[in-house]
Amino acid sequence: MGTGILTIDLGAVTENWRALDRMTGTGTETAAVVKADGYGLGAGRVARALAQSGARRFFVAVAEEGAAVRQALGPGPEICIFSGHMRGDTDMIGDLMLTPMLNSMDQLTRHFEALPGHPFGLQLDSGMNRLGMEPAEWAAVRDVAMSQAPSMVISHLACADDPNHPMNGFQLGAFREMTADLTCTRSLAATGGCLLGKAYHFDLTRPGIGLYGGAPFSDAAAVAHLALPIIQIRDLMSGEAVGYGNTWIADDPARIATVAAGYADGLIRAMGNKGFLYAGDVACPIVGRVSMDLITVDITELREIPSHLDILGPYQSVDDLATQAGTIGYEILTSLGARYNRRYVG
Numbered sequence: 289m290g291t292g293i294l295t296i297d298l299g300a301v302t303e304n305w306r307a308l309d310r311m312t313g314t315g316t317e318t319a320a321v322v323k324a325d326g327y328g329l330g331a332g333r334v335a336r337a338l339a340q341s342g343a344r345r346f347f348v349a350v351a352e353e354g355a356a357v358r359q360a361l362g363p364g365p366e367i368c369i370f371s372g373h374m375r376g377d378t379d380m381i382g383d384l385m386l387t388p389m390l391n392s393m394d395q396l397t398r399h400f401e402a403l404p405g406h407p408f409g410l411q412l413d414s415g416m417n418r419l420g421m422e423p424a425e426w427a428a429v430r431d432v433a434m435s436q437a438p439s440m441v442i443s444h445l446a447c448a449d450d451p452n453h454p455m456n457g458f459q460l461g462a463f464r465e466m467t468a469d470l471t472c473t474r475s476l477a478a479t480g481g482c483l484l485g486k487a488y489h490f491d492l493t494r495p496g497i498g499l500y501g502g503a504p505f506s507d508a509a510a511v512a513h514l515a516l517p518i519i520q521i522r523d524l525m526s527g528e529a530v531g532y533g534n535t536w537i538a539d540d541p542a543r544i545a546t547v548a549a550g551y552a553d554g555l556i557r558a559m560g561n562k563g564f565l566y567a568g569d570v571a572c573p574i575v576g577r578v579s580m581d582l583i584t585v586d587i588t589e590l591r592e593i594p595s596h597l598d599i600l601g602p603y604q605s606v607d608d609l610a611t612q613a614g615t616i617g618y619e620i621l622t623s624l625g626a627r628y629n630r631r632y633v634g
């Protein structure tokens with residue numbers, strides 16, 4: 289087998305969902321965000337596992353993703369679309385019973401005209417300036433929109449990964465003000481908001497990254513394990529160079545393993561000469577540049593040569609790897625490539 293083995297622990301996903309659910313009161317429902325193909329780990333498999341564990345609402349970014357999740361789940365669970373009701377999406381939304389989060393007066397009009405009586409939610413902008421209706425627009429449409437019985441009203445926090453950020457309280461106040469007196473389901477918190485405490489939970493939370501084992505949910509169970517096969521070993525004399533551009537030169541005699549994955553598999557070039565792979569608990573530094581299909585690793589310290597080296601595993605989390613590469617766990621996960629041999633466990 290010449291490709292990396294990506295093992296996805298669905299038991300850990302459901303464990304994380306339950307742990308996030310326990311953080312909120314019994315009156316708060318916990319949904320699941322499975323956009324971007326379940327943060328790169330397989331939206332259908334993740335959604336089915338969570339539905340079996342009791343999740344009843346799922347969120348995706350666009351209607352096409354909603355169609356795939358509907359196919360995996362069948363009728364029943366609510367599948368919500370963050371980007372709302374876009375032109376051309378009407379048939380998909382109608383036929384597959386998707387629930388668009390309407391973001392503007394234009395989307396509101398489009399939805400009510402094209403699919404009268406069809407479920408919808410509303411997204412409000414409490415300060416992030418990305419999606420949703422701002423206070424003035426909301427004030428203008430609020431009565432009409434509420435008369436059509438939305439399934440929920442949501443907003444999204446910009447800085448929830450930093451519990452001390454003043455933006456959290458500001459957005460909480462703005463959301464409260466915009467939704468005061470509403471009786472429908474209200475939702476503000478993603479993973480970060482779940483960790484901010486009761487005031488942020490409202491009726492429904494929408495965790496994503498925490499389900500998949502990523503920060504800011506620091507107690508999450510690891511979900512993704514990625515082992516890369518060693519293709520070839522070379523013994524270098526001091527002064528010899530490794531990889532494109534000769535960016536790494538051996539100071540001493542060194543043993544270099546070449547493993548089968550590269551930036552085409554989502555292991556970004558920024559890991560070159562920075563990150564580590566693991567043989568058990570022994571860290572082996574990446575040396576030289578990451579190339580399209582290959583990474584070179586200094587295994588001089590190893591007594592025995594393993595068949596594989598772990599790049600995600602018990603000794604290196606998604607966030608450890610992200611930090612080495614100057615990015616975030618979200619980007620590491622959603623970049624995981626299509627060439628891996630994917631195995632689902634749990």
Ligand SMILES: *Cc1c(COP(=O)(O)O)cnc(C)c1O
Binds near residue numbers: 323478495498
């Ligand atoms: C992506 C997203 C979420 C989930 O965020 P996490 O930080 O992954 O938990 C929730 N709500 C909205 C609007 C999003 O875009």
